[in-house]
Structure formats: C-alpha cells, structure tokens
Amino acid sequence: MPPPMLKKDTLLTFCFACVIIVGCKSNTKSPTLKFESVSSNVYSPNDNYRQALSEWKRYYQHCTSEPLFSDAFYLQLQDKVYIGSINSREGIDINKGTVLLDTSRHFANVFKLLSIQNAFNCYDTMALVGNLKTSFYNEVIEGLNASPGYKTLATIIDSSQMKTRISTLYTIGLIPEKLIELFNTTTDTSLIHFKELLLRLGNVLLDQTVEILGFTADFPLKAKLSFTEQQELTKGVYFNLNASSDNVSLILLANNNLRIQLNKRYTVLGKFLQLKSM
Numbered sequence: 385m386p387p388p389m390l391k392k393d394t395l396l397t398f399c400f401a402c403v404i405i406v407g408c409k410s411n412t413k414s415p416t417l418k419f420e421s422v423s424s425n426v427y428s429p430n431d432n433y434r435q436a437l438s439e440w441k442r443y444y445q446h447c448t449s450e451p452l453f454s455d456a457f458y459l460q461l462q463d464k465v466y467i468g469s470i471n472s473r474e475g476i477d478i479n480k481g482t483v484l485l486d487t488s489r490h491f492a493n494v495f496k497l498l499s500i501q502n503a504f505n506c507y508d509t510m511a512l513v514g515n516l517k518t519s520f521y522n523e524v525i526e527g528l529n530a531s532p533g534y535k536t537l538a539t540i541i542d543s544s545q546m547k548t549r550i551s552t553l554y555t556i557g558l559i560p561e562k563l564i565e566l567f568n569t570t571t572d573t574s575l576i577h578f579k580e581l582l583l584r585l586g587n588v589l590l591d592q593t594v595e596i597l598g599f600t601a602d603f604p605l606k607a608k609l610s611f612t613e614q615q616e617l618t619k620g621v622y623f624n625l626n627a628s629s630d631n632v633s634l635i636l637l638a639n640n641n642l643r644i645q646l647n648k649r650y651t652v653l654g655k656f657l658q659l660k661s662m
Contacts, residue, residue, distance in 0.1 A: 415661040417567055419560045422588055422656040424455045433458060435514035440653055444594060447506040447553055453592055455655050461519050462651040467498075467556055469590045470581055471656070478587060482578050484563075497562050503554035510548050520548050524601050527632040527646050531623045534634060541603035541642060549600045551647075557592035560657065582659040594653035600645040602637070609636070617642065 428434055437458035444452045459465065462476075468484035469477045485498065510516065521543055529535045567579045582589055609617065617636035624631045630648040637643055 417564045418660050418662055419564065419589075419591075419657040420660060421455045422658055424457055427457060432514040436460075436516050436519075437514075437653075439511050439513050439516060440594075443506075443508070443510055443550070444553070444653070446508060447504050447550070448502055448555075450502065452594070452653070453555070453557075453655055456594075456653045457656065459651055459654050460515070461523055463648060465590065465651050465654075467558060467590055467593045467651075467654075470578075470587050471590060472586045472588065474586075479578060479581055482574055482581065484558075484575075484578055497558055497566070499557050499559055501555040501557060503552065506550045506553050508549060510550065512546065512548060516548075517543075517546065520599065520601060521546060523599075523646060523648075524644050527625060527644065530625045530632065534621070534623075537634070537642065540605050540607040540609075541644075542606050543603065545604050547602045550596050551599060551645075552597040553594065554597075555592070555594050557655075558589075560591065579659070583661060588656040588658050590651075590654050591657040592655040593651050595649060595651050597649055598645065598647040600643055602641045602643050604641050 437456070440458060441452045441456070444450075465471075465476055468479075470479040472478060512520070524541075525538050528538050566575065570576060570579075581587060614636065617634055620633060620635040622631055622633045625646075625648065630646070633645045633647070635643050635645075
C-alpha cells in the first residue's frame with residue numbers, strides 16, 4: 385500500500401527572547417544589531433523528524449565529504465521557501481513581497497550578501513527513514529497528477545519498493561556581517577521595512593540552506609502496461625509542471641521499473657538567525 389497522503393508540515397521555529405529595560409541616558413547611541421543562531425535543539429517534535437534529519441546529515445556528509453553546518457533544521461521538501469525568508473511559528477515567508485535578494489532591482493547586492501558554499505552531483509540512494517518516504521512519494525504523485533495522460537500510473541507503482549536518489553545538492557548562505565552593514569546604512573524603505581519585520585519578537589531569518597535540484601524515484605510495477613504505454617515509456621516522456629520550468633520525466637527501465645524524475649528546486653535543510661537590537 386502507498387504511504388498516506390499527508391500535507392507538508394508547517395515549519396515551526398521556536399524563538400526565545402529577553403526584554404531588557406535600560407534607563408534613559410542623555411547621550412543616546414544607535415542600537416547595535418546582532419544576529420544569533422536559533423538552536424536546533426528547540427525543535428525536535430518526534431522520531432520521524434529526528435530520523436529524517438539524521439539521514440539528511442549522513443547523506444550530506446557522504447555526498448560532500450563535509451559535515452553539515454550547525455543548528456540545521458529539517459524543512460521537508462519546501463518549494464516555496466527561499467533563503468532570506470522571514471519565518472515564525474505562525475507562518476512561512478512572512479516578508480512575502482518584501483525581499484532581501486531582489487535580482488530585478490538590486491542585482492549588485494546579491495553577490496555581496498550571498499555565499500555559494502558548495503555544489504555536488506550525488507546520485508546516491510537515500511535511506512527512506514522517518515517521513516522521507518512519504519515526502520518524496522507525495523511529490524511523485526503531485527508530479528504525475530500534472531499530466532492527465534500519466535496520472536493513472538500512480539495506481540500501479542509499488543511504493544513499498546521505492547528507491548530515491550538526489551540529483552544535485554548545494555549549500556548557500558547569507559553573509560550576516562554584510563547584512564548588518566546594509567541594515568545600518570540603507571535608506572531603501574523596502575529594506576528598512578524588512579529589518580523592522582526581522583526585529584519583531586518571534587521572527588527569524590532563513591540564513592543558510594541546503595537545496596536540491598530534483599530527485600529520481602524508481603518503482604517496480606504492480607500491473608502490466610498497455611502496449612502503447614510500454615512503447616512510449618521505453619522511449620521516455622517529458623512534461624512540465626504547472627506551466628513552469630519545472631518538469632517531470634518518465635522512462636521504463638530494462639528491469640521493468642519505472643523511473644520518475646522531478647526536475648524541481650527544493651529547500652530541505654535550513655539554519656535560522658534572530659536579529660537583535662542591543
């Protein structure tokens with residue numbers, strides 16, 4: 385039986401802050417801005433989460449030969465959360481239209497604030513522990529449902545023997561010192577609003593991410609394909625997802641397994657920072 389179709393978990397981050405009351409002085413100074421990392425220990429809801437995070441850490445180190453950055457949160461397969469997003473317990477991407485890395489108007493700021501730390505082609509099989517199997521399977525079904533001609537394949541793929549491989553994995557991060565420098569000097573009303581949002585109690589900045597550019601999933605088939613389907617899938621078929629540049633490819637392998645490849649960006653791990661005014 386396929387795993388249950390579950391909605392993606394809402395990202396929860398738990399932030400703690402102290403309110404310090406300071407006496408007034410005649411010579412006031414501009415407040416000093418400082419970023420502090422949100423400890424990943426504050427969020428560990430269940431064994432599924434812990435197993436999935438542990439497997440991603442293992443996979444990351446195996447693929448990159450580097451340890452994962454500290455205070456990493458497992459975010460599942462997020463396709464609408466980007467580095468520079470402001471998040472809290474109440475919602476994801478609170479800043480919405482107010483963005484930090486605006487490539488249309490502030491392209492010069494992007495490479496001053498952003499560090500691309502690594503990129504690797506992995507193609508190794510993941511252990512589908514915790515809720516990883518459900519997360520990847522749900523994306524496969526969503527991809528198949530985007531094509532009326534192939535959505536019925538969802539009924540004949542054997543999810544109990546699903547094998548998943550990651551295509552490309554990369555790590556990017558903001559440069560906090562440069563960001564504070566920008567906050568201290570900017571006159572851009574949009575960036576000032578961004579800073580004000582970030583200073584609100586409970587809001588945190590997605591500072592560092594591990595992202596993947598798609599994955600492949602192989603499935604044995606529980607039923608025979610029609611002659612036409614077999615011919616088409618042996619050659620390979622491709623279709624776009626929701627009129628975007630994201631796409632899905634299907635191919636029937638020599639061992640009669642169906643390989644489904646989703647070419648789509650996902651954020652899977654993240655580190656959060658709190659901005660504080662000292």
